Amino acid sequence: xxxxxxxxxxxxxxxxxxxxxxxxxxxxxxxxxxxxxxxxxxxxxxxxxxxxxxxxxxxxxxxxxxxxxxxxxxxxxxxxxxxxxxxxxxxxxxxxxxxxxxxxxxxxxxxxxxxxxxxxxxxxxxxxxxxxxxxxxxxxxxxxxxxxxxxxxxxxxxxxxxxxxxxxxxxxxxxxxxxxxxxxxxxxxxxxxxxxxxxxxxxxxxxxxxxxxxxxxxxxxxxxxxxxxxxxxxxxxxxxxxxxxxxxxxxxxxxxxxxxxxxxxxxxxxxxxxxxxxxxxxxxxxxxxxxxxxxxxxxxxxxxxxxxxxxxxxxxxxxxxxxxxxxxxxxx
Amino acid sequence: xxxxxxxxxxxxxxxxxxxxxxxxxxxxxxxxxxxxxxxxxxxxxxxxxxxxxxxxxxxxxxxxxxxxxxxxxxxxxxxxxxxxxxxxxxxxxxxxxxxxxxxxxxxxxxxxxxxxxxxxxxxxxxxxxxxxxxxxxxxxxxxxxxxxxxxxxxxxxxxxxxxxxxxxxxxxxxxxxxxxxxxxxxxxxxxxxxxxxxxxxxxxxxxxxxxxxxxxxxxxxxxxxxxxxxxxxxxxxxxxxxxxxxxxxxxxxxxxxxxxxxxxxxxxxxxxxxxxxxxxxxxxxxxxxxxxxxxxxxxxxxxxxxxxxxxxxxxxxxxxxxxx
Numbered sequence: 254x255x256x257x258x259x260x261x262x263x264x265x266x267x268x269x270x271x272x273x274x275x276x277x278x279x280x281x282x283x284x285x286x287x288x289x290x291x292x293x294x295x296x297x298x299x300x301x302x303x304x305x306x307x308x309x310x311x312x313x314x315x316x317x318x319x320x321x322x323x324x325x326x327x328x329x330x331x332x333x334x335x336x337x338x339x340x341x342x343x344x345x346x347x348x349x350x351x352x353x354x355x356x357x358x359x360x361x362x363x364x365x366x367x368x369x370x371x372x373x374x375x376x377x378x379x380x381x382x383x384x385x386x387x388x389x390x391x392x393x394x395x396x397x398x399x400x401x402x403x404x405x406x407x408x409x410x411x412x413x414x415x416x417x418x419x420x421x422x423x424x425x426x427x428x429x430x431x432x433x434x435x436x437x438x439x440x441x442x443x444x445x446x447x448x449x450x451x452x453x454x455x456x457x458x459x460x461x462x463x464x465x466x467x468x469x470x471x472x473x474x475x476x477x478x479x480x481x482x483x484x485x486x487x488x489x490x491x492x493x494x495x496x497x498x499x500x501x502x503x504x505x506x507x508x509x510x511x512x513x514x515x516x517x518x519x520x521x522x523x524x525x526x527x528x529x530x531x532x533x534x535x536x537x538x539x540x541x542x543x544x545x546x547x548x549x550x551x552x553x554x555x556x557x558x559x560x561x562x563x564x565x566x567x568x569x570x571x572x573x574x575x576x577x578x579x580x581x582x583x584x585x
Numbered sequence: 586x587x588x589x590x591x592x593x594x595x596x597x598x599x600x601x602x603x604x605x606x607x608x609x610x611x612x613x614x615x616x617x618x619x620x621x622x623x624x625x626x627x628x629x630x631x632x633x634x635x636x637x638x639x640x641x642x643x644x645x646x647x648x649x650x651x652x653x654x655x656x657x658x659x660x661x662x663x664x665x666x667x668x669x670x671x672x673x674x675x676x677x678x679x680x681x682x683x684x685x686x687x688x689x690x691x692x693x694x695x696x697x698x699x700x701x702x703x704x705x706x707x708x709x710x711x712x713x714x715x716x717x718x719x720x721x722x723x724x725x726x727x728x729x730x731x732x733x734x735x736x737x738x739x740x741x742x743x744x745x746x747x748x749x750x751x752x753x754x755x756x757x758x759x760x761x762x763x764x765x766x767x768x769x770x771x772x773x774x775x776x777x778x779x780x781x782x783x784x785x786x787x788x789x790x791x792x793x794x795x796x797x798x799x800x801x802x803x804x805x806x807x808x809x810x811x812x813x814x815x816x817x818x819x820x821x822x823x824x825x826x827x828x829x830x831x832x833x834x835x836x837x838x839x840x841x842x843x844x845x846x847x848x849x850x851x852x853x854x855x856x857x858x859x860x861x862x863x864x865x866x867x868x869x870x871x872x873x874x875x876x877x878x879x880x881x882x883x884x885x886x887x888x889x890x891x892x893x894x895x896x897x898x899x900x901x902x903x904x905x906x907x908x909x
Contacts, residue, residue: 310811334816342813349811354804358904359826368822369812404903420812 256283256323257460258307258428263320265302267313274532277302278484279320286427287454289461291475291492293468293507297529299484300464301350304430308341309334324428343373346421350433352413356405362389363401366420373424388419391456392449411442418449422457429453429461435470447474468511472496480504483529483540485556490564500566500575503541505582523582539567547578593895597888604884605877609651612873613643620873624667641667658878668872677863678878684760685859688781688851689843691774696782696789697836701825703786704793704832709820711798719790726787735780735854742776758856777855781848785839789832796828803827829901837894844890845883 265277277299284290292300305311306318307329322329324345329337341347349355356365366388367381376384382401389397392415405413414434421429431450435443451474453459463475471478472492479489480501488501499505506525527544536542538553545552551569559565570578613620621638622629629637638644642653657664662675707719742752754772761769800806801824809823810816839847849861860879867875898905 308811310807312807312810338813338815340813341811347808347811349804349808351804355808357805357809357823357827359902360823368814372813406904417808 257286257288257325258462259283259321259323260303260307261321261323263303263306263318263322265299265306265311266317266319268315268317269533271533273317276484276532277306280481280484280486281320282479282486282489284428284460284462287458287460288477289451289454289463289475291471291478292462292464292481293466293471293478294481295466295529297483297532298481300481301432303481304347304432304462304464307430308345308347309337310341310347339373342369342421342426343424344426345428345430346424346426348414348417348421348429348431348434351437352410352417353437355417356413358405361402361404362408362416366401366416366423369420370423384423385419388423389416392416392419392422393445394419410438411445414438414442414446415449418446418453422453422459425457426459429459430464431461432464433466434463435467436465443470450474468507480507483535484532485540485567486559487541487568488564488566489559494564498564499579500561500564500570501541501568502545502547502570502578502582504566505579506544509583539569546582547574590896593892597892600888601881601884605655605881606651608877608880609654610647612876613650614647620667623871654874654877657874658881664874664878666872666875668870668875674874674878677875678860678882681858681860681863682882683762684857685844685846685848685852685861687760687763687770687774688777688857688859689840689848691778692781692785692843692848693836693840695778696785697832699782700786700789700793700832703790704797705820705825707790707794708797708801708824709817711794716794720794723787723790726783727791729783730850731780731784732850732854734783735777735851738776738780739854760857760859777851777857780855781843781851789835792835793828793832796831797824800824800828826901830898833894833897833901837890837897838887841887841890842883844886846879 260283261281263277263280264275266273266275280299280303282290292303294300302311307322307324309318309329309332311318318330320330324340329340356362360368363382363385366385367378370376370381370384371378374381386397386401389400394400394412394415400408400412400416405416408416414437418434429450434450435446438446447470450461450463454461463471465471475492477489478492478495479486480495480503481487482503488495488499488504490500495504496508499508503525506523509523510525512522525544530536530540530543536553537555539545539548539556542548542552547570549569551557557567557569559567621634621641621643624641625634625637635644642650645653654664658675662673664674666672666674703719703723707716710716739758741747742755743758746752747755755776756769756773759773761773763770797820801820806819806823809819814822844860846859846861846864848859849865851857852859852861853865860882863875864879864883866872867879
């Protein structure tokens with residue numbers, strides 16, 4: 254089956270005065286049409302850089318992107334700026350984390366949406382504006398006609414994020430990159446926005462890459478999950494499989510630090526000891542090894558590769574050792 | 586909006602009143618500033634000074650003197666000079682104002698347009714040799730004193746190159762009224778315009794470049810790129826519009842100050858009898874009525890141009906409209 258997007262061995266490095274720092278290191282994944290992929294990880298794990306790299310939006314002159322990113326079979330790395338520009342906002346659209354700062358303060362919402370429509374289609378100004386109002390309505394903004402002539406700062410955070418989503422959807426993107434779209438929002442608004450993103454697939458046929466540090470968001474929304482740690486994917490599986498049988502100790506740590514809203518409530522939440530390694534001082538072997546309670550000698554010389562077929566994990570623990578070790582973390 | 590404008594007008598009148606009182610007090614009521622003694626001349630007898638005091642009304646209480654002077658400036662407009670006795674002050678200011686306005690307005694158009702182009706180009710090619718070259722040129726422009734530039738310009742356009750094809754069109758120094766000959770008006774002012782504009786081109790280009798580069802780091806710029814805008818569109822549509830506010834702020838202050846007489850050096854070098862020239866002469870002879878008139882005229886311009894800036898802010902940046 255051909256994938257919509259196929260990323261192979263993607264690395265994002267930054268040239269610094271201390272040498273080359275690999276912020277994203279050998280990430281590979283793919284996404285099918287209409288699939289929702291969740292990428293989970295803590296701050297600095299490289300999840301945002303991974304999606305920014307897809308459209309070459311990192312914007313740092315010292316960043317170097319290597320590997321392969323194929324969208325509908327076309328290689329994007331090293332592609333002409335003009336070709337990338339046409340993809341941006343067209344076939345691949347992006348939603349950013351903070352809706353408060355993501356919109357230009359001096360233009361109305363409607364003007365910003367119709368601007369994007371007019372880049373990618375040859376609709377007239379008037380038709381584009383009408384389409385903008387339609388989109389604002391589709392993402393559930395009350396009174397879309399008035400919202401279209403308002404400035405970003407006249408809307409609430411949730412309304413702005415809806416406007417940002419409307420803008421991202423304006424050219425029917427095949428792939429939507431959502432970088433922590435709910436992090437800056439109230440919990441109640443978060444749920445509405447997630448609901449909206451799930452609906453997009455049905456209404457707009459978009460595939461979605463959803464970046465978050467919140468496993469709950471992933472459990473609710475994604476079909477498949479990739480867990481990132483220190484620039485690498487450490488585990489990837491179907492959402493249900495990942496939650497039923499998490500393989501990697503880091504995933505256990507994430508799950509253990511999350512309160513269960515249903516089922517057995519654990520007496521206390523566990524935390525992962527220590528901090529993620531600084532990118533320029535990443536251990537030679539498994540990056541999680543300094544914080545892992547099950548570290549083995551074979552973890553240390555080189556990072557373990559992702560193994561498995563549908564459910565992959567980058568960990569040396571064998572299948573039969575896993576359940577016992579996991580219970581130590583999660584049942585504590 | 587109407588409420589804002591009315592409030593702004595009241596504010597302006599209050600500021601103007603404050604300035605006029607202050608200037609009046611500085612020249613009429615500071616210890617040692619005895620206008621009657623000055624008018625009477627050196628070694629005048631006390632009787633003469635007393636006569637002068639009576640004649641000019643300088644023996645009256647200060648508030649009355651102030652009120653009389655304001656009346657003579659604004660209502661009867663027959664305030665006369667203390668130096669050239671009998672010469673009316675207000676018409677002189679009104680004669681000088683168009684000269685200064687022509688000079689400053691023309692220069693302002695040049696410096697705004699050129700500075701925006703230079704600032705935007707430098708920001709677009711930041712850290713390249715184009716950027717560095719433009720910024721060095723700007724710095725040179727800022728560093729060259731206007732009287733030197735003016736003198737050099739005169740030397741070339743009026744003197745050694747005047748008879749070449751390049752500058753033979755330049756008319757002799759001095760102001761030609763627009764109503765007399767628009768073409769000659771333009772020709773006589775073009776060199777002064779450029780001379781005056783050079784400093785501000787450098788200044789504004791540097792400020793705009795810095796503001797643009799700062800704006801280009803904002804989140805919404807990344808959004809604009811993610812929409813598929815080209816780098817030029819991002820810069821010219823999204824970043825420039827947000828960065829113009831800093832230029833507008835500067836412009837309001839500079840324009841007001843220049844129209845109010847700050848273009849003195851340019852006016853003197855090019856023989857333009859403008860407000861700066863007038864103020865300069867009045868200060869030299871301590872001609873108090875003339876000083877009062879020019880200072881009030883100048884403060885009107887500074888205050889008005891600040892009000893215009895506030896309104897322009899709102900036009901450029903809707904965030905300003907929500908304030909208050």
